[in-house]
Amino acid sequence: MIKGFRGTSLVDYPGLISAVVFFGGCNFRCPFCYNIDLVQADRLKKLPDFSEEYVLKELLKRQGFIQGLVITGGEPTLYPRLLQHLLEMVRTETQLKIKLDTNGSHPEVVARLWDLGLVDYVALDFKTSPERYPELGGRWEPVAQTISILVEKGIPHEMRLTMVPYFIGRKDLRAMAPWLKRASRVVLQRFLDHVERLRPDMELGLYGPDELKDLKSFVEQETAGEVLLRV
Numbered sequence: 746m747i748k749g750f751r752g753t754s755l756v757d758y759p760g761l762i763s764a765v766v767f768f769g770g771c772n773f774r775c776p777f778c779y780n781i782d783l784v785q786a787d788r789l790k791k792l793p794d795f796s797e798e799y800v801l802k803e804l805l806k807r808q809g810f811i812q813g814l815v816i817t818g819g820e821p822t823l824y825p826r827l828l829q830h831l832l833e834m835v836r837t838e839t840q841l842k843i844k845l846d847t848n849g850s851h852p853e854v855v856a857r858l859w860d861l862g863l864v865d866y867v868a869l870d871f872k873t874s875p876e877r878y879p880e881l882g883g884r885w886e887p888v889a890q891t892i893s894i895l896v897e898k899g900i901p902h903e904m905r906l907t908m909v910p911y912f913i914g915r916k917d918l919r920a921m922a923p924w925l926k927r928a929s930r931v932v933l934q935r936f937l938d939h940v941e942r943l944r945p946d947m948e949l950g951l952y953g954p955d956e957l958k959d960l961k962s963f964v965e966q967e968t969a970g971e972v973l974l975r976v
């Protein structure tokens with residue numbers, strides 16, 4: 746279920762030039778999701794499939810230029826065997842650092858990849874307060890387990906908050922605080938409302954630059970880790 750490959754990115758792996766692999770399919774339905782082609786079944790089936798061998802060949806072509814590989818989606822942890830196979834090939838054949846983007850719904854996959862030495866950095870999307878995860882079509886408990894695994898195993902990570910006013914207001918941030926406290930890095934990512942999204946019928950709001958700065962200060966009071974604003 747590898748549905749996309751980008752040879753070069755300057756923004757997906759903090760500090761590194763990276764390639765990006767996109768897995769198709771997701772078990773969440775976030776109204777603000779703009780990866781619609783990778784999430785909606787009718788659009789997903791129109792995308793071509795890429796093999797692990799194809800990805801490896803493309804990575805080897807870029808050796809010496811890229812330093813990292815980002816695995817994103819959709820939700821890559823839905824395909825643990827394919828993911829493990831791809832990452833084993835990448836580890837054996839390249840020196841690339843590997844970053845995994847996840848919604849946190851499969852803690853056992855994150856733990857296994859780390860234990861096997863197949864991942865160097867994890868970006869966990871922390872989307873709203875725990876009690877509101879059903880609004881995204883997801884369950885909170887596995888996400889909480891993923892956070893515990895990241896912290897307890899000492900996995901380099903960031904918790905990434907897409908700043909959608911409807912889902913992340915001050916009340917939500919207060920409810921998220923006990924988990925944000927445990928993060929080594931929190932990244933507040935600006936939500937862009939001008940792209941197509943999964944639920945165009947929902948009014949989700951938009952934060953301005955000053956509101957985002959205020960919310961960053963608010964989060965800084967809640968965590969000992971680094972807090973960054975990505976706009």
Ligand code: SF4
Binds near residue numbers: 771
């Ligand atoms: S978890 Fe990510 S890919 Fe899945 S629906 Fe939400 S935003 Fe989209």
